[in-house]
Amino acid sequence: MIVVEDLRKSFGAARAVDGVSFSARDGQITALLGANGAGKTTTLRMLYTLMRPDAGRILVDGIDVQHDPLAVRRLLGVLPDARGLYRRLTARENIEYYAALQGLPPARARARTDELLQTLSMQDIAGRRTEGFSQGERLKTALARTLIHEPRNVLLDEPTNGLDVMSTRSLREFLRRLRAEGHCVLFSTHIMQEVAALCDHVVIIARGRVVAEGSPDALRERAGEASLEEAFIKLIGVAALGELS
Amino acid sequence: MSRSAAWIVFLKECRESLRDRRILINALLIGPLLGPLMFVIVLRLTVARQIEQATRPLPVAVAGAEQAPNLIAALEQQGLQLLAAPADLAGAVRSQQLDLALRIPPGYVDAWRAGRPAQVELFFDSSRQGVAAEVQRLEGMLQGYAQRNAALRLMARGLSPTLAVPILVAARDQATPQGRGALMFAMLPYFLVFTALIGGMWLAIDSTAGERERGSLEPLLINPVPRDRILLGKVLATALFGLASLTLGLLAFMVAGWFLPGDQIGLSFNLGPHVVAAILPLMLPLVLLIAVTEILVTAFAKSAREAQAHLALVQILPAITSVVLSFAPIKSALWMYVVPLLSQQLIILRLLRGEPIAALATTLSVVFTLAAVLLVFWAARRSYATERLAINS
Numbered sequence: 001m002i003v004v005e006d007l008r009k010s011f012g013a014a015r016a017v018d019g020v021s022f023s024a025r026d027g028q029i030t031a032l033l034g035a036n037g038a039g040k041t042t043t044l045r046m047l048y049t050l051m052r053p054d055a056g057r058i059l060v061d062g063i064d065v066q067h068d069p070l071a072v073r074r075l076l077g078v079l080p081d082a083r084g085l086y087r088r089l090t091a092r093e094n095i096e097y098y099a100a101l102q103g104l105p106p107a108r109a110r111a112r113t114d115e116l117l118q119t120l121s122m123q124d125i126a127g128r129r130t131e132g133f134s135q136g137e138r139l140k141t142a143l144a145r146t147l148i149h150e151p152r153n154v155l156l157d158e159p160t161n162g163l164d165v166m167s168t169r170s171l172r173e174f175l176r177r178l179r180a181e182g183h184c185v186l187f188s189t190h191i192m193q194e195v196a197a198l199c200d201h202v203v204i205i206a207r208g209r210v211v212a213e214g215s216p217d218a219l220r221e222r223a224g225e226a227s228l229e230e231a232f233i234k235l236i237g238v239a240a241l242g243e244l245s
Numbered sequence: 246m247s248r249s250a251a252w253i254v255f256l257k258e259c260r261e262s263l264r265d266r267r268i269l270i271n272a273l274l275i276g277p278l279l280g281p282l283m284f285v286i287v288l289r290l291t292v293a294r295q296i297e298q299a300t301r302p303l304p305v306a307v308a309g310a311e312q313a314p315n316l317i318a319a320l321e322q323q324g325l326q327l328l329a330a331p332a333d334l335a336g337a338v339r340s341q342q343l344d345l346a347l348r349i350p351p352g353y354v355d356a357w358r359a360g361r362p363a364q365v366e367l368f369f370d371s372s373r374q375g376v377a378a379e380v381q382r383l384e385g386m387l388q389g390y391a392q393r394n395a396a397l398r399l400m401a402r403g404l405s406p407t408l409a410v411p412i413l414v415a416a417r418d419q420a421t422p423q424g425r426g427a428l429m430f431a432m433l434p435y436f437l438v439f440t441a442l443i444g445g446m447w448l449a450i451d452s453t454a455g456e457r458e459r460g461s462l463e464p465l466l467i468n469p470v471p472r473d474r475i476l477l478g479k480v481l482a483t484a485l486f487g488l489a490s491l492t493l494g495l496l497a498f499m500v501a502g503w504f505l506p507g508d509q510i511g512l513s514f515n516l517g518p519h520v521v522a523a524i525l526p527l528m529l530p531l532v533l534l535i536a537v538t539e540i541l542v543t544a545f546a547k548s549a550r551e552a553q554a555h556l557a558l559v560q561i562l563p564a565i566t567s568v569v570l571s572f573a574p575i576k577s578a579l580w581m582y583v584v585p586l587l588s589q590q591l592i593i594l595r596l597l598r599g600e601p602i603a604a605l606a607t608t609l610s611v612v613f614t615l616a617a618v619l620l621v622f623w624a625a626r627r628s629y630a631t632e633r634l635a636i637n638s
Contacts, residue, residue: 048467051632073469080467084460088264089257100253101468129264142464 001026001184002047002153007056009042016042018208020056024186024201026152029179031195032188033232034205040188041081043205044157047186048078060153074102077151079159083142085130091141092117092126098145109148116144120174136167143174154178156187160194172198192229206236250470254478255485258452262486268447272486276443277493280436281501289504302326303382308334309349313357316349316365319390325383338368345369345379360398433597434590435567437494437524441532442539442560444490445483449539452479454552463635472629476540480622484536491528495521520596527607530614531589537618541625544634566590582609585617 002024009017017039024030032040045051047058049069058065060072085094092113099109117123120140125133130141139159147154156175160168175198178185189195195202196216204212204219212219212235216228223231262268301324308330310317317327331337334346346368356363365387369380396406456462466472495516502516542559546552566587582588588610595602628634 045636050463050466050635070469070471073467076467078464078467080463082460082463084456084462084464086257086261086461087459088261093260097253097257098468101250101465101470103469145464 001059001061002186003057003059004043004047005057005059007043007046007058008054009046009051010054015208017046017053020205020208020210022203022210022213024153024184026184027179027182028200029175029185029187029198030201030203031199032186032203032205033190033192033195034188035190035236038205039208040190040205041157042208044080044155044186044188048076048080048155049073050080074149075152077146077149077154079142079146079154079156081157081161083138085133085138085141087131088129090127090129091122091133091137091144094130094141095145095148099148102149104149112148112150113144116147120144135162136164136170139163139167139171143171151183153184153186156185158189159187160189160191192227192232196228204232204235211235250474251477251481254475255481258448258479258482259485262448262451262482265447265451268451268486271447272444272490273493276440276490277497279443280433280440280494281497284433284436284498285501285504300324303345303379304328305383306330306334306337306343306346307349308346309351309353312351312354313349316390319393320383320386323386323389325386334368338370341370341373343368344373344376345383347383431570431594432567433498434570434593435563436498437491437528437593438531438535438563438567438586438590439560440494441487441491441528441535442556442563445487445532445536445539446556448486449479449483449536449543450546450549450552450556452482453540453543454546454549457546457635458548466635472634473626476622476625476629480533480537480540480625483539484533487532487536488529491532492525495524516597523596523602524593527589527592527610530611530618531585533618534585534614534621537621537625541621541628544625544628562586563590570594579606579609582606583613585610585614588614 004023005021007017007020008015020039020043022030032043034040042051046053047060047065049065049072052066060075063071063075065072085091086097089097095113095116096109099113100106104112117126120143122137122140122144125137125140130138133141154175159171159175163171172194175185175187179200199216202212202214202216202219203210212222214222219235220226220228220231223234225231225234262272303324304326305320306328307317310327310330317325321327328343330346330348331342334343334348337343338346348366348368350364350366353363353365367380367383369376371377371380395409399406399409453462456465465475499516499518499521538559539556542555543552546555563586567590570587570590581591582605588606592602592606592610
């Protein structure tokens with residue numbers, strides 16, 4: 001469970017995040033939907049403790065991110081936009097490095113790695129160096145290390161970026177599975193189909209602010225549009241007009 | 246948990262680096278071998294040249310040689326090789342057809358017989374490389390001939406030849422054989438520092454700027470591990486590779502010592518096992534200082550290329566202190582042992598010269614270098630705590 005209250009962050013004069021509040025519940029997939037530069041990545045970075053907010057509060061399973069960032073990091077599994085692997089290590093070694101950094105005892109790390117290799121059906125590439133991996137294989141490895149410590153909350157920054165259709169489908173499948181297991185899944189995206197196909201809850205962000213929040217159906221209804229894309233444009237447009245006046 | 250995090254990072258950096266050909270070649274081959282190899286080659290070349298210059302024939306075009314057969318015969322005995330002279334001697338030297346030419350003018354015979362100074366003319370171009378040594382050698386031959394004849398003339402008049410030698414300069418070089426060697430080996434401490442720098446360089450670049458470039462730094466920093474532990478692991482891995490490089494480099498220098506023509510140039514090179522054993526612990530704090538500096542300097546480089554450019558500046562620093570030490574050999578003062586880099590270079594030089602080292606000097610060097618390590622680590626820690634560190638854009 002993630003609760004964000006009135007989050008703010010500026011870079012110089014630019015207000016990247018300007019009063020964002022929302023919550024993401026356990027057993028749900030929540031999307032941060034917004035155009036490029038809307039403030040999604042900055043919001044996520046503050047969530048996963050890489051950046052300090054100028055103001056506002058973030059609670060992860062009840063723990064304040066600013067009070068105990070290390071404890072929060074243990075509760076989070078994060079797939080950032082940058083998801084580079086170590087090319088000269090095998091997929092298994094990449095995953096086990098994170099297991100060790102998460103403090104898993106070696107036996108537990110090995111068992112958990114095996115489990116993830118099977119879940120993500122990547123046993124055949126586990127012993128290979130990641131140097132020549134395809135985008136899909138890289139994503140699987142990055143996902144496995146993200147989830148190695150069985151985090152309750154999973155954050156993903158534009159997870160389908162650069163993936164082909166098949167990889168995207170299996171990723172969606174995987175996220176549904178996490179939801180079914182009761183995880184709190186929060187991801188950022190600018191792709192409507194993804195939101196429509198996956199999400200229980202949508203938070204639309206424009207210019208660093210939340211302009212609308214609700215289930216995909218509720219948002220369509222509110223905007224009076226049949227397609228989510230039209231609803232999105234309309235909702236953002238209203239916000240933009242509001243800013244002008 | 247966080248105590249062992251540095252160890253986890255250290256192990257991973259080492260494992261990954263051991264699989265990287267570029268890192269290995271630099272740490273285990275180029276770093277350790279470049280210095281000793283350059284050393285042996287340069288020394289052998291200079292020594293071979295000195296020996297060759299003293300014995301090889303000196304070709305000189307001589308105009309008017311038939312007027313002074315005795316002079317020519319005496320010169321030929323010392324290695325002069327008589328060449329036929331062209332009509333325009335000065336022109337031939339100017340156009341670089343000849344290095345050196347001697348003209349015996351028509352008045353030579355008359356002057357010689359009358360006991361007046363008989364002039365000979367030497368043509369050369371002093372702006373040309375290597376000519377100075379030849380001119381000096383020919384002048385030496387001519388002077389020798391002149392002095393012998395001066396002595397003969399004095400004796401023929403019943404005077405002692407010593408009358409013409411009011412002052413006799415006797416050169417007494419007080420350099421010990423090691424001392425003379427150490428002068429030539431003044432650059433050796435630099436090579437050692439350089440070796441440690443090269444050994445850790447690529448690991449430092451790869452584990453900082455490289456991580457950022459490949460996008461693995463941001464996910465790494467999201468792990469529940471304090472950043473200074475990650476920093477410590479990377480510094481220790483860099484230091485280990487620097488140390489490996491330095492150790493191999495020292496052994497290579499030891500082996501290189503056997504291939505130096507020490508007996509021919511009359512210098513001995515005091516780099517036996519016991520000196521190596523003394524140098525290694527002395528250099529250990531410096532290796533740490535180099536490692537932490539390399540990590541600090543590369544921390545914010547956006548790419549490996551940029552990091553390399555930053556490190557090039559770091560590499561200049563030990564070169565400067567070495568050059569200062571070898572060209573302006575200041576009397577060693579206590580304060581010098583307080584300055585990291587300078588203190589190690591000074592002590593190594595003294596060790597090579599076979600001079601005793603005061604315990605205070607070593608203690609000062611170690612203590613102050615370790616203090617510098619802490620200082621730079623503190624600076625690196627501060628820079629690692631900034632938000633900017635992990636962000637690519």
